[in-house]
Amino acid sequence: MVETQVLIVGAGPVGLTLALDLGQRGVRCVLIERNEKSIQLPKMERCNARTMEIYRRLGVAEKIRDAGLPRSAPMDVFLASSMAAPALAHLACPSVAEAKAEIAAHNDGRPLEPYQLISQYTLEPLLRSFVEALPSVTVLFGCEFETFLQDSDSVTTHVRPGKGADATIRASYLVGCDGGSSAVRKQLGIPLQGEGNIRKLRQALFHCPELYERVPMGKGRHYHIAEGPLFPFIILQDSTRHWTLHAAASSDAEMAEIFRRSLGMPLEFEMLSVNEWTQHLLCAERYGEGRVFIAGDATHLVIPTGGLGMNTGVGDAIDLSWKLAATLAGWGGPQLLASYEKERRPIGLRNVKASRAAMSGRLSWRAAYHPDIGENTPEGAAIRAEMARRFNIEQRKVTEILGIEAGYRYVNSPIVWNESGEGPDPESPQYVPSTWPGARLPHVWLDRPVADNASVSPGIPDSSQTPDTFHGSPTEHYRTALHDCLGSGYTLLRLGGTRADTANLERAIRATGAPLDVLDVADQSAREIYGCDLLLVRPDLHVVWRGSQIKDDAEAIAAIATGRIAASDAAATSSD
Numbered sequence: 001m002v003e004t005q006v007l008i009v010g011a012g013p014v015g016l017t018l019a020l021d022l023g024q025r026g027v028r029c030v031l032i033e034r035n036e037k038s039i040q041l042p043k044m045e046r047c048n049a050r051t052m053e054i055y056r057r058l059g060v061a062e063k064i065r066d067a068g069l070p071r072s073a074p075m076d077v078f079l080a081s082s083m084a085a086p087a088l089a090h091l092a093c094p095s096v097a098e099a100k101a102e103i104a105a106h107n108d109g110r111p112l113e114p115y116q117l118i119s120q121y122t123l124e125p126l127l128r129s130f131v132e133a134l135p136s137v138t139v140l141f142g143c144e145f146e147t148f149l150q151d152s153d154s155v156t157t158h159v160r161p162g163k164g165a166d167a168t169i170r171a172s173y174l175v176g177c178d179g180g181s182s183a184v185r186k187q188l189g190i191p192l193q194g195e196g197n198i199r200k201l202r203q204a205l206f207h208c209p210e211l212y213e214r215v216p217m218g219k220g221r222h223y224h225i226a227e228g229p230l231f232p233f234i235i236l237q238d239s240t241r242h243w244t245l246h247a248a249a250s251s252d253a254e255m256a257e258i259f260r261r262s263l264g265m266p267l268e269f270e271m272l273s274v275n276e277w278t279q280h281l282l283c284a285e286r287y288g289e290g291r292v293f294i295a296g297d298a299t300h301l302v303i304p305t306g307g308l309g310m311n312t313g314v315g316d317a318i319d320l321s322w323k324l325a326a327t328l329a330g331w332g333g334p335q336l337l338a339s340y341e342k343e344r345r346p347i348g349l350r351n352v353k354a355s356r357a358a359m360s361g362r363l364s365w366r367a368a369y370h371p372d373i374g375e376n377t378p379e380g381a382a383i384r385a386e387m388a389r390r391f392n393i394e395q396r397k398v399t400e401i402l403g404i405e406a407g408y409r410y411v412n413s414p415i416v417w418n419e420s421g422e423g424p425d426p427e428s429p430q431y432v433p434s435t436w437p438g439a440r441l442p443h444v445w446l447d448r449p450v451a452d453n454a455s456v457s458p459g460i461p462d463s464s465q466t467p468d469t470f471h472g473s474p475t476e477h478y479r480t481a482l483h484d485c486l487g488s489g490y491t492l493l494r495l496g497g498t499r500a501d502t503a504n505l506e507r508a509i510r511a512t513g514a515p516l517d518v519l520d521v522a523d524q525s526a527r528e529i530y531g532c533d534l535l536l537v538r539p540d541l542h543v544v545w546r547g548s549q550i551k552d553d554a555e556a557i558a559a560i561a562t563g564r565i566a567a568s569d570a571a572a573t574s575s576d
């Protein structure tokens with residue numbers, strides 16, 4: 001029998017990200033995957049800004065960018081009658097290099113990293129290579145989860161063994177990252193709620209090496225073809241020589257015909273694969289039970305419009321990982337693991353809703369279609385203008401949702417201080433930087449290095465990326481991202497030269513055994529953006545508590561932060 005601390009089922013992007021974070025925290029894990037190889041089919045292609053921030057903390061963001069779409073490639077979105085036609089509508093979206101330059105040029109709390117286009121078939125083997133390099137993680141491909149039995153101490157799992165694997169694995173915790181048909185979720189008897197089986201589509205992968213350089217309307221990532229009722233949708237893949245086509249075709253062979261028609265110009269291509277996939281808008285009723293958790297597509301299934309599938313799952317993994325590590329290390333209180341579902345399920349539900357909104361926006365501009373759209377008549381021109389007008393408004397529900405991607409906040413979490421008042425809208429598609437407890441700490445550039453207070457040294461997670469040298473920045477200016485100065489435990493930030501006495505809070509947190517760094521950040525920009533003198537930040541960079549002084553709350557803040565008591569059981573008031 002194999003013994004480990006965490007058994008992860010499924011080496012999709014979510015299981016791999018969980019293994020990467022747990023492995024970097026030194027937790028012993030076994031990651032099993034029923035397939036012999038990583039995914040071969042294209043699925044997701046865009047890591048969003050928050051996912052790239054997470055990968056930066058894991059030290060792999062630039063490696064992912066190196067493997068993905070070149071940094072200078074435009075990310076524009078077009079609507080046209082074919083790839084050879086002029087654009088009916090065009091949403092300009094910055095390349096990674098342009099977006100990085102913008103981030104470097106502003107210090108207003110916007111996310112530290114922009115998106116990255118990388119095909120899932122490129123991302124998965126890359127993540128796997130990072131995970132396999134970690135001494136505490138064992139990766140077993142060709143090993144299928146079958147059943148588990150849990151008791152108060154452990155979970156014993158029977159697997160169909162691959163070469164060299166045992167048939168039984170005993171772990172302290174089991175996490176099912178085993179996708180939409182999750183056998184782990186099914187064994188837990190957790191139903192999915194929402195709308196299932198909305199629509200079936202086919203997705204085909206094409207090798208069409210000349211297309212990228214030949215599209216007259218311009219280079220971009222998404223091309224919507226204004227041809228009802230199928231509305232073929234062509235997506236650039238990371239090599240720039242591969243493309244996917246999505247359409248509700250009636251046969252595989254029809255996909256090649258639709259692609260040929262959509263090209264509108266004579267180009268050589270080869271259809272490499274076709275698969276069917278189904279649109280769902282579902283969220284699991286619960287995110288686990290006892291020592292067994294589920295994450296990623298096992299918990300939520302969205303329509304990929306808006307790119308909230310894998311990206312939401314990566315958020316699940318990062319929320320769960322440090323809580324597992326803390327509990328296994330002995331300092332995490334019972335509320336830590338209990339908070340996983342309380343924090344992440346509302347985000348799953350919210351992102352299902354955002355995905356629905358993105359999809360309905362798409363349906364709205366498609367509804368403007370009329371077969372006369374191509375006619376050289378006033379009627380034809382009016383149809384084109386109306387579709388373009390709607391596209392210009394509605395398609396932004398897909399491309400401009402940074403608030404959904406990076407602005408999520410854990411409302412009513414048991415491990416976040418219950419600050420009185422309303423707090424910013426946690427569902428806004430616009431990103432508004434906030435340090436309201438539960439929010440992700442906004443990014444800030446620092447002109448001066450942080451002072452490491454007390455005897456604790458700040459753990460800087462990725463030395464290869466610290467400090468940031470602003471790839472593509474128009475300026476030679478050299479600054480540090482505050483995120484890069486935060487270690488893998490809790491951080492107490494003392495901002496703007498505050499003289500507040502924080503010794504009692506530091507003592508209270510350290511007494512639990514939790515790792516704590518105390519950083520004095522004299523830089524005024526951080527004080528201005530964060531709007532407070534003191535901030536307690538969790539290992540996943542979400543804010544636990546903020547204030548300008550610590551009165552009698554030190555014990556309560558420490559107990560809530562480390563999951564010893566639930567925030568609802570403490571006084572609902574800030575320290576000020």
Ligand SMILES: Cc1cc2nc3c(=O)[nH]c(=O)nc-3n(C[C@H](O)[C@H](O)[C@H](O)COP(=O)(O)OP(=O)(O)OC[C@H]3O[C@@H](n4cnc5c(N)ncnc54)[C@H](O)[C@@H]3O)c2cc1C
Binds near residue numbers: 014044143146306310
């Ligand atoms: C066409 C399309 C486009 C998409 N575009 C995007 C996008 O741009 N951005 C985005 O964020 N998301 C996108 N998505 C969604 C994204 O692909 C999924 O959300 C993502 O793959 C979920 O990752 P996961 O690791 O949770 O699950 P999966 O990727 O499904 O991985 C689950 C893994 O578990 C393994 N497994 C299953 N059962 C067992 C078992 N019993 N034992 C062992 N292993 C098992 C599977 O083989 C698989 O490798 C898209 C999806 C589709 C279909």
